[in-house]
Amino acid sequence: MAQVVIPYTPRPQFEPYHDRTERFAKIVAHRRFGKTVGCINDMIRAALTIDCSGRAGRPPRFAYIAPTYTQAKDVAWSYLKYFSSPIPGIDTSESELRVEYPNGARIRLYGADNYDRLRGLYHDGVTIDEPAQMDPRAWPEVIRPTLSDYAGWGTFIGTPAGRDWFYKIDRNEDGSPADGWFRLTLKASETGIIKPGELESLRAGLTGDQYEREFECSFDAAIVGAYYAEMMAQAKRGGRIGRIAADPLLxxxxxxxIGGSGGLADAYTIWIVQWVDQEIRVLDYYESVGQVLAYHVNWMRDRGYEKAINYLPHDGVQADKIQGKKYEDHWREAGFQVEPSVKNQGKGAAMIRVEALRRLGNRIWWNEATTEPGRNALIHYHEKRDEERNVGLGPVHDWSSHASDALGMMACCYEEPGRAANFNRVLNYPRMGVA
Structure with missing residues (x-):
């Protein structure tokens, strides 16, 4: 067997990860530690040393998954090529972002912005980079099942963003640490990777919460600019998240x-809501990625929502990329009542949705069992900031945007009972019927 030397020397703090025996691993590391480099090299070693016998024509497969495909290419692709380059006989595909090794094993890069693309695949190991920036359902519904064929391993690496699913991934329902996990926390104050003077400079340019989150690995530091975190916290404290039923008479x-351009890589979200006197009852939530319209229609029918009044955003009048037909027409032809698409384009529309939903927050009651993914998205939804000028630049467009936009549209369409001549009429955003 030929010896291959890869130009990688692990940092001492990372050696325990390379020596782990646990199937799953969670690494919480400060910025600029080099966790991606370490995990890429760990994956290369796994690909080269895996036992390929008895695979029945199914060669080993490994995946590195970033929040978006573009991030995967920008962050990890150059590392994968560089550290694989000394290995003779490799096959590299720039178009597929993959490297195949002489034993048939393959490492490929993916983006969680289209995680449904991973359905039907199998993997011997996956590295999930910055899971806090991904849809929480990507792991349990799609990525985790790909490891079942060969009892594959999984590694999560990232920095905290509140007590989200990355925080909970290695914990039991009661919050206690789950068995079978390797854990590593790498704080900037302890690793010595970043010099003290540079850390002080970084600290001076960040808020306390930002520094604690990005460099001291704190899950308790608040996400700066989270629009609805306090609204959802108040709902929990006020007992407005629980078992909520619909009024059969309303x-x-x-x-x-619809999600961006309406292509198969976009998320499609639906909130089921009922306005009951002064209450807004949020009864159900649906989201899917990469599915055709018939899939959404079937969900509505299966849930018994055939008679619901449907409100589509401005792009409801646009044609889908599959059949070239307007979304409004698709739903009407399927037998659903559809209001004219809501006019929500233009400068400031996103913040109008945010303010409308915030003003209605104390009226909203949430059905706990069916709305958790949507509520998680609302808690995560936050603004992008220009730190030098200390100004907000509007919402960050990520996995949480679609759920937030849809419920924000609800808030803009809402009109108090008894105040409007036509209760079912959809309002344009500048005319929010909010007290």
Whole structure:
């Protein structure tokens, strides 16, 4: 067997990870530690040393998954090529972002912005980079099942963003640490990777919460600019998250977000809401990525929402990329009542949705069992900031945007009972019927 030397020397703090025996690993590391480099090299070693016998024509497969495909290419692709380059006989594909090794094993890069692309695949190991920036359902619904064929391993690496699913991934329901996990926390104050003077300079340019989160690995530091975190905390403290039922005498309303251009890589979200006197009852939530319209229609029918009044955003009048037909027409032809698409384009529309939903927050009651993914998205939804000028630049567009946009549209369409001549009429955003 030929000896291959890869130009990688692990940092001492990272050696325990390379020596681990646990199937799953969680690494919480400060910025600029080099966790991606370490995990890419760990994956290369796994690909080269795995036992390929008895695979029945199914060669080993490994995946590195970033929040978006572009991030995967920008962050990890050059590392994968560089550290694989000394290995003779490799096959590299720039178009597929993959490297195949002489034993048939393959490492490929993916983006969680289209995680449904991973359905049907199998993996011997996966590295999930910055899971806090991903849809929480990507792991349990799609990525985790790909490891079942060969009892594959999984590694999560990232910095905290509140007590989200990355925080909970290695914990039991009661919050206690789960068995079978390797854990490593790498704080900037302890690793010595960044010199003290540079750390002080970084600290001076960040808020306390930002520094604690990015460099001291704190899950308790607040996400700066989270629009709805306090609104959701108040709902929990006020007992407005629980078992909520619909009033059979009042109409149900479905608020949609088509997601960007409406292509198969976009998320499609639906909130099922009912306006009951002064209450807004949020009864159900749906989101899927990479599915055709018939899939969404079937969900509505399976849930018994055929008579719901459907509200589509401005792009409801646009044609989908599959059949070239308007989304409004698709839903009407499927037998659903559809209001004219809501006019929510233009400068400031996103912040109008945010303010409308915030003003209605104390009226909203949430059905706990069916809305958790949507509520998680609302808690995560936050603004992008220009730190030098200390100004907000509007919402960050990520996995949480679609759920937030759809419910924000609901808030803009809402009108108090008894105040409007036509209760079912959709309002344009500048005319929010909020007290």
């Amino acid at each position: 109409p149900l309303r479905a608020f949609h977000d």
